[in-house]
Amino acid sequence: MARVPEPQLDAWRALLSAHASLVGHVEQALADAGLPPLSWYDLLWAIRRNPDKRIRMADLAANLTLTRGGVTKLTDRLEKAGLLRRTPVADDRRGLNAEITPAGEELLRKMWPIYAGALRKTFASAVSDREAKVITTALRRAADAAN
Numbered sequence: 001m002a003r004v005p006e007p008q009l010d011a012w013r014a015l016l017s018a019h020a021s022l023v024g025h026v027e028q029a030l031a032d033a034g035l036p037p038l039s040w041y042d043l044l045w046a047i048r049r050n051p052d053k054r055i056r057m058a059d060l061a062a063n064l065t066l067t068r069g070g071v072t073k074l075t076d077r078l079e080k081a082g083l084l085r086r087t088p089v090a091d092d093r094r095g096l097n098a099e100i101t102p103a104g105e106e107l108l109r110k111m112w113p114i115y116a117g118a119l120r121k122t123f124a125s126a127v128s129d130r131e132a133k134v135i136t137t138a139l140r141r142a143a144d145a146a147n
Contacts, residue, residue, distance in 0.1 A: 015139075022122055029118040030111060039066070041111045043074055044083060047100045048108060054099040056089060083107055 004012075026038050046063040047055050055063070061071045075098055078084045083104035089095030100108075127135065 011138075022119075025122050026115055026118040029114050033114045035111050035114060036107070038115070039064075039074055040078060040083070041108065041115060043071070043078060044100055044104050044108050047084060047098050048105065053105075054087070054097040057086065057096045057098055060098055078104070 023038060030036065030038060030041075042064055043060070043066075046060060047053060057071075057075070060075070061068045064071060066074065075084065075086070079086060081103075082101060084098050084100050086096045087099055089097055
């Protein structure tokens, strides 16, 4: 059996632990503010950050840590809440885009200060700029290796 070197295994465990703790903290901050869960923010931001504020449904799952089925269910909920709409792709009769609505953009504006505050209180206060750059570089390399 192939062994994983102890430093990399420790880093992996720390990554998973930090992810769970930090996401839990953000989720609690959003809930305390009477706002929806972080997954709503993530999905809406994945749409909003595109220049035309839309993304093909087929590409949405690749931008999130959800399965295609999970993205579809979440998209259904956000569409029912009026935060996004699905529109046909102009050059693909079977394709659909997810487009953020003004209500979706307003929700992002309400959620961001809470989300950012939770990040400042936890992650940003614990990690220096230099460490953040090292973490970013290492995690991007790991993601590239997995793809």
